[in-house]
Amino acid sequence: MKKDMETKYNPKVVEDRLYADWVEKGYFHAEADENKEPYTIMIPPPNITGRLHMGHALNATLQDVLIRFKKLQGYNALWMPGTDHAAIATEVKIVEKMAEEGLTKASLGRDAFMKRAWQWYDDVGGVITKQFRKLGVACDWQRQRFTMDKGCSDAVLEVFVKLHEKGLIYRGERLVNWCTQCKTSISDAEVEHEDKQSGFWHFKYPIKDSDEYVVFATTRPETMLGDVAIAVNPSDERYAHLVGKTAIMPILGRELKIVADEYVKADFGTGMVKVTPAHDFNDFEIGVRHDLERINIMNDDGSINEAGGDNYAGLDRYEARKKIIAQMDDMGYFVRKEEITNAVGGHDRCGSVVEPLNKLQWFVKMEELARPALDAYKNGDLNIVPPRFGKVYSHWLEGIKDWCISRQLWWGHRIPAYHCEGCEHIEVAKIAPDKCPKCGGAVYQDEDSLDTWFSSALWPFSTLGWPEKTPELAHFYPTSVLVTAYEILFFWVIRMAFAGIEFMGELPFKDVLLHGVMRDDQGRKMSKSLGNGIDPLGIIEEYGADALRFSLATGNSPGNDLRFYIEKVESSRNFLNKIWNASRFIMMNLDNETAEATFGCLPSELTAADKWIISKANTLAKEVAENLDKYELGLAADKAYSFMWDEFCDWYIEMAKPRLYNADDETRLAALWTLQHILSTGLRLLHPFIPFITEEIYTSFGFGESILLADYPKYQDELNFPIEEGQMEQIKEAVRALRNMRSQMNVPPSRKAQTFVVSTNVDVRAVFEAGAKYIKSLAGANEVIVLSEKVGIDDNAVSVVVPSAEIFMPLAELVDMEKERERLQKEIKKLQGEVDRVNAKLNNQGFIAKAPANLVEEEKAKAAKYQEMLQVVQKQLEGLK
RNA sequence: GGGAGCUUAGCUCAGCUGGGAGAGCAUCCGCCUUACAAGCGGAGGGUCACUGGUUCAAGUCCAGUAGUUCCCACCA
Numbered sequence: 001m002k003k004d005m006e007t008k009y010n011p012k013v014v015e016d017r018l019y020a021d022w023v024e025k026g027y028f029h030a031e032a033d034e035n036k037e038p039y040t041i042m043i044p045p046p047n048i049t050g051r052l053h054m055g056h057a058l059n060a061t062l063q064d065v066l067i068r069f070k071k072l073q074g075y076n077a078l079w080m081p082g083t084d085h086a087a088i089a090t091e092v093k094i095v096e097k098m099a100e101e102g103l104t105k106a107s108l109g110r111d112a113f114m115k116r117a118w119q120w121y122d123d124v125g126g127v128i129t130k131q132f133r134k135l136g137v138a139c140d141w142q143r144q145r146f147t148m149d150k151g152c153s154d155a156v157l158e159v160f161v162k163l164h165e166k167g168l169i170y171r172g173e174r175l176v177n178w179c180t181q182c183k184t185s186i187s188d189a190e191v192e193h194e195d196k197q198s199g200f201w202h203f204k205y206p207i208k209d210s211d212e213y214v215v216f217a218t219t220r221p222e223t224m225l226g227d228v229a230i231a232v233n234p235s236d237e238r239y240a241h242l243v244g245k246t247a248i249m250p251i252l253g254r255e256l257k258i259v260a261d262e263y264v265k266a267d268f269g270t271g272m273v274k275v276t277p278a279h280d281f282n283d284f285e286i287g288v289r290h291d292l293e294r295i296n297i298m299n300d301d302g303s304i305n306e307a308g309g310d311n312y313a314g315l316d317r318y319e320a321r322k323k324i325i326a327q328m329d330d331m332g333y334f335v336r337k338e339e340i341t342n343a344v345g346g347h348d349r350c351g352s353v354v355e356p357l358n359k360l361q362w363f364v365k366m367e368e369l370a371r372p373a374l375d376a377y378k379n380g381d382l383n384i385v386p387p388r389f390g391k392v393y394s395h396w397l398e399g400i401k402d403w404c405i406s407r408q409l410w411w412g413h414r415i416p417a418y419h420c421e422g423c424e425h426i427e428v429a430k431i432a433p434d435k436c437p438k439c440g441g442a443v444y445q446d447e448d449s450l451d452t453w454f455s456s457a458l459w460p461f462s463t464l465g466w467p468e469k470t471p472e473l474a475h476f477y478p479t480s481v482l483v484t485a486y487e488i489l490f491f492w493v494i495r496m497a498f499a500g501i502e503f504m505g506e507l508p509f510k511d512v513l514l515h516g517v518m519r520d521d522q523g524r525k526m527s528k529s530l531g532n533g534i535d536p537l538g539i540i541e542e543y544g545a546d547a548l549r550f551s552l553a554t555g556n557s558p559g560n561d562l563r564f565y566i567e568k569v570e571s572s573r574n575f576l577n578k579i580w581n582a583s584r585f586i587m588m589n590l591d592n593e594t595a596e597a598t599f600g601c602l603p604s605e606l607t608a609a610d611k612w613i614i615s616k617a618n619t620l621a622k623e624v625a626e627n628l629d630k631y632e633l634g635l636a637a638d639k640a641y642s643f644m645w646d647e648f649c650d651w652y653i654e655m656a657k658p659r660l661y662n663a664d665d666e667t668r669l670a671a672l673w674t675l676q677h678i679l680s681t682g683l684r685l686l687h688p689f690i691p692f693i694t695e696e697i698y699t700s701f702g703f704g705e706s707i708l709l710a711d712y713p714k715y716q717d718e719l720n721f722p723i724e725e726g727q728m729e730q731i732k733e734a735v736r737a738l739r740n741m742r743s744q745m746n747v748p749p750s751r752k753a754q755t756f757v758v759s760t761n762v763d764v765r766a767v768f769e770a771g772a773k774y775i776k777s778l779a780g781a782n783e784v785i786v787l788s789e790k791v792g793i794d795d796n797a798v799s800v801v802v803p804s805a806e807i808f809m810p811l812a813e814l815v816d817m818e819k820e821r822e823r824l825q826k827e828i829k830k831l832q833g834e835v836d837r838v839n840a841k842l843n844n845q846g847f848i849a850k851a852p853a854n855l856v857e858e859e860k861a862k863a864a865k866y867q868e869m870l871q872v873v874q875k876q877l878e879g880l881k
Numbered sequence: 882g883g884g885a886g887c888u889u890a891g892c893u894c895a896g897c898u899g900g901g902a903g904a905g906c907a908u909c910c911g912c913c914u915u916a917c918a919a920g921c922g923g924a925g926g927g928u929c930a931c932u933g934g935u936u937c938a939a940g941u942c943c944a945g946u947a948g949u950u951c952c953c954a955c956c957a
Contacts, residue, residue, distance in 0.1 A: 007917070193954080200957090218957065231957095265956065273957050282955045343954080356955090388885065392952070395884075399953085486952090521893085523950090555894050555905070559886085561950090563893065567906050574919045585916030627897080634895065638904070653916080661915090736923095742911095743923040749912055777914090778922095837901070846937030847900095855900065862901090 005587055005700070009580035011544025015692045019133060022695075027708045028079070028138045032475035036076035040479040041067055042460050042508075043079065043139065044488065045147060047086035048121060049093050052131035054518040054526055054552075054564055055485060057536040061549045062515060062633060063483045064137045068688035069628050070480075071138065072712035078476050080463050081139035083128060085121075085148040087412040087452035088182055088349050094120055094411065110410055117411050134537060136545045136691045138708075145463045147455040148413065155462035156413045156455050157430040159503060164428045168365045169405075171417070171426065175284045176404050178357040179347040180302030180317075184408040185361055186347060187451055188401060189490045191354050193343040202270070202335035203328050205230065208246040208255065215335060216272045219342055220279075221328075222320040224249065225308040226297040227256055229275035231286055234260035236271050250331055251324065252309050259290045278358040296358050300408075317355070362406035362415060362448065370397045373498040376507050382497065383511045385631045386559040389486055396490055405451045412449035419444055457495035460508035477504060481511040481631075486559060489514065513631050516561035523563060534564055546690035547573040553689050554637045575641060576693050579686075582649050583697045586675045589660045603670045607659075608770060610667075610674040611721035612728035613652040616643065617681045618720055621713035624685050640685045648678055651732060658773050676701065681713045730764070731771035734807055737800040738779035744823055745798060747780070747814055755781035756797070758790050759805040768805065781809070795879065801827070801872045803865050817880060824877040831870040838863045 022028060030038075041063050046056060063079060071077040094117050095105060105113055129144065145152060163169040176185040201221050204213040214230045230247050232239040239258075247256040256275075263286055264273050277287025278294040287294060297308045304312040304320045311327075312320050328334045345354040374397040376382050377390060384390045406415060418427045422441025427433050436443050455462070460482075464473040478500065482493065493512055500508030518526045526533040539548045550572035556562050606614070620643045627636035652674075659671040680703050687694040687707050698707040738755070741747075755775060757768045765786050768775070772784035790806070797810035798820055841847050841859050848856060 005916090008919075216957075220957090263955090263957095268956055270957095275957095280955075280957080282957075285955085342956085391885075395953075490953095523893095557895070560894090565893065565906080568893080570919075571905055574917095577917065577919050581917035581920085583916085588916070630897070632897065635897075638895070642904080649916085650921085654921095657915095739922060740924090746911080749914070749922075780914095834901085841900090841938085844937060848937080850937045851900075859900095 005580070005584040007581070007584070009544075009577050009693060011546060011576075011692060012541075014696045015134075015136065015540075015545055018692055018695050019136060022138070022706070022708065023141060025706070026142075027706060028140045029142050030076050030078035030140055030476075032471035033076055034475065037074075038476050038480075039067070039070040039075035039077045040476040041079045041481060041483065042463060042479050043081045044482075044484045044492070045082045045084040045145075045456065045459065046128045046132070047089055048083045048125040048128065048146075049086055049089045050128050052128060052134075052536050053533055054536055056128075056132065057135060057548060058515060058518055058552045058562060059483060059485065060132060060135050060137050061552045062513065064135070064549075064691070065553060065633055065688040066481060066483070066513075066628070067138050068691060068708070069625075069712065071708065072684060072687065072710060073625075074711065076475075077138075078143070079137070079139045080143055080145065080476075081129060081132070081137075081141060082145035082459075082463060083125060083147070084456060085146065085412060085452060087407060087409050087449065088184065088186075090117070090120075091409050091411040092182065092349065105410065113410050131537060134540050134545060135549065138691075143463070147452070147459070151465065152455055152458070152462045153413055154430075155458045155466055156450065157416050158467045159454075159458060159499070160416055160450070161428055161430055162503070163364060168368060169362060169428075170365065171360065171362050173358060173360050174363065174402075174404070175278070175281055175356045176359050176361050177345065177347075177354045178300070178359065179350065179352060180300065180355055181350045181352040182347065182409075183300050185357075185359060185404050185406060186354070187404050187453070189453075190348050191345040192348045193345050195341050196344045198340055198342050198344070200338040200340040201325060202338070204333050204335055205247040205249060205256065205274075206333075207242065207258075208248055210245070212242070214242065214247050214258065214272050215270045216274045217269050217338070218274060219340070220321070221324045222304065222317050223276045223279045223297070224274065224324060225252065225304060225312060225320070226276045226278050226295045227254070227274045228277060228287070228292045228295060229257045229259050229290065231259050231261045231264045231273045231275050231290075232271060233264040233266040234262060236264075236266040238266075238271065250333055251311075251327055257290070257292070259286070259292075261286050261289060279356055281356055284356075284358075294358050298355060298357060300357075302355060361404050362417075362446075364403040364405055366400045366402050369498040369502055370400045372501045373397055373494065376497065376501065381510075382507055385511060385513045386557075389489060389512075389514050389559065392486075392489060393494060396494060403451075405454050406446075406448040407451055408447070409449050412452060413455060415446040415448050415450060417446040419446060453491055453495055456492055457499040458503070460496055460500055461504050466503070477508070478506055479509045481513055482509040483513045483515065485517055486514040487517060511631070514559050516556075516559060519561050519563045521563055521565055525561075526564070539566075539569060543569050543573045544576070544692070546576055546692050550575065550637065550690055553633050554641070556634045558631055575645065576690060578645055578649060579682075579693060579697070582644075582653060583679060583701070585653060586672075586679060587701070589675075590672060603673050605667055605670045606674065607667050607670060608724040608727045608767075609652065609655045609774070610670055611724035613648065613678055614674060614719050615721040615725050616647055617678050617713070618715055621681065621685060622715035625712065628688075637689050640682065640689070644682045644686070648682060652678065654778055655774050658777050676703075680710075683707060684710050684713050727767045727771070730767055730802065730805075731774055733802045734768070734771075734800075734805070735775060735779045737802055738775070738781075738807060738809065741798055741800050741809070741823070742780060745811070745815060745819060747811055749780060751811070751814065752780050752782035753809045753811050754783045754785065755779070756790075756793050756808040757784060757786045757805055758788070758793075758808070759786075760788060761804050762788075764804045798823075799876050801869045801876075803869065806872055806876075821877065821880055824873055824880070827873050828870065828877065831866055831873060834866040835863065835870055838866060 067077050067079040177191050179186055198219045200217050200219055202217045204215045206213055227249050242258050243260045245258050247258055249256055263282055275283045275286050277283045277292050278296045295307050297304055299305045302317045304315050306313045347354055374394055377394055416428060418433055420436035420441045420443050422436060423439040425436055425438040427437055433443055460479050461477055464477055466473055496508050520526055520532040524532055547569050551568040624636045624640055656671040656675060659665045659668050683694040683698050695707045704710050759765050768786045775781050775784050793808045794810040796812055797808040798815055799806055799808045838859055842863060
């Protein structure tokens, strides 16, 4: 059992070995078992194109803390891992790679492209999950899934067909957000609006058979090629006479209806709006109301098509813009240019400006699906942490528009719709029909694929086997908590919520824990484009996964962004080393015999110090578990940290030393027992945060086969020792006071002195008799004499006061009486401050009358205590004079 | 145009249901005390952005102001 331990903890030699061991022993694997209570987390599946970044590290750490915590608590804990096919992101990468070889999608063809894409998946799709393992995540890798694997794809088909049957999926011509670079439609959630400085060009169009003009302004002059009308507000008297007349778009000579529509604001701009139904969402609506033609003037790549006329066809949209301005100017129809800032939509993947284009696309009707997801939140069935994001959730659902789910991509789930070549019929089915069920004509599958979030929305149940009724699905669904960044709320959380309700009949998770995004040390969001990301793998290489994890889990609260500081990792590393060395110390003092002897149950000869630390650990266990259950991971970690370092290492271990070093001490075994008990408790409490080092130490001591098989510490009444806690606090206070005094008086640590404790209280004297050894070892006393009155003590001894006792340390030759007076005066000032503050409270009639009785009593006790201490110090000062 | 967050020690941040302001890092002083110098002991440092309100009591609850960050939004 006894092992030699290095003076410094070296994660490198530990982490990979332990992780392989955990996986091999199947500790992360969970089977459906109706006799156990499940605890389930579905990982937010990382993109297969991705590389591990700090955001993953944060996200994974939080989930791992929760999973390990619940596992130790005895739950049947399942953390389901997997990856996302990331339709656009992946396809873009593959296309880029192909371009290097001079290939294009068109030249390769769909089948060959897909073959290539799957090859790429086989080659690199597993990289990200390998990287996750370095973090120590307790994922059930046997159950790893991929959004495009057979099961998940079946679920996608099932959902598509079912929603279609219910009439919730439809195909229609609508304006969609179109990325001219990726040449696909994208959803509203994928558009990022950014305020940009933009030209605001004013033009006039002549009115037919009149010498009047309509004057309007636009930020996108190229869309004038698609103008079909001019609109004014119906109540705008200035233009009432124009309604019904016809304006002329001079470049194309097209006739434009002048219509009245409420959408137009009379007091903005000129009060006249050009209407381009095929290229603007509002104009589209106006067009519907007034039955206007939709003239599409743009190709998929953003260039102008033949509808724009011979002079413009083929020109890029921005070239066309310049040319139109110039031509309108030449023709005398340009009025002026202003500058305004307006929100320009860009594609969140490639950044290029999104064009609203009129396209035939597939949509999910959202209203009916959104309502129950909204109700679930309003009923309180969905607990969002922190709660403020609940408003964001409900606001988004309330204003939700139909979801454009078709993408003009090949990498993804191809839409299970089959078009008849003969009639107009479209057959939606899981299995491709041989021929058209209507007319018997040949059919071909729809070319489009689905938005990547369509499959992610099903993740909580598709990964458990749905639509099959598997035991896993019955046992592990709904999941316990979803942990993700608040950025993903719209994309994913909301869609999982309504998909879960629709297909499983209940929400896919009870709690949603939202965390912030990672920022660099200057507060900038870590991003690829800024190049300010810090590689978690590099940090792990240098400091270990535990240090990284601990630094991510502490000092942070849900929903708040987190700055990455290497100093914080270092301080976490130092903490690990502290635990390591404390363990090493205990190990050094154990031999085979004592280890065996101290292994049993609670020994009867526990001292006050033992009971004090046992009691503290007992309370800690309760608090840490409570914090974790409330997702206060940072608080939980902080508490465990300060207990292990400040209480256990700095006080208890130091107190145990004299007992350990004295072979004759009859409480020696009790100390060894307590050291191990506390160490074991602390390791188990900390294990969710720092799994590797805790496992390494736990097994080195032979506490068990694996800490993963251990029980989480539980609060036990019989381990609660309030009296001993009070006694030890008194000893600690005396030690602190003496140390403080010695430091202020510049007494070298090597200078030991006789120490007298004087108290009229017999119980207090007993406490100090028992605690004498601690005052000796911790406060530089070579002898401690406990007295009931001050006799036989050098008048020039320096003194400190603690509640109910006075302590003297004769340091004659070292003491500067002037300094001592100053010190005592300072002490008096401090105590006087306390007395004043407490008295102010007690003199407040409102406080006495309305504050809780126990609080008033406490304050009274404090008043008495400080008053007494103050008098004692004052007497000491007088004694010096 | 809506909505939300943040403002606490030099820096980065905690502070749960209101009851004597905390941590880490940094700074200063003293220590190679046989687990650990990635350490030990001690110290300094904050009118908790501002104003008002509720309360016996406010960093904490409410209202407003300022600065700052973010999200949503079709003002051409």
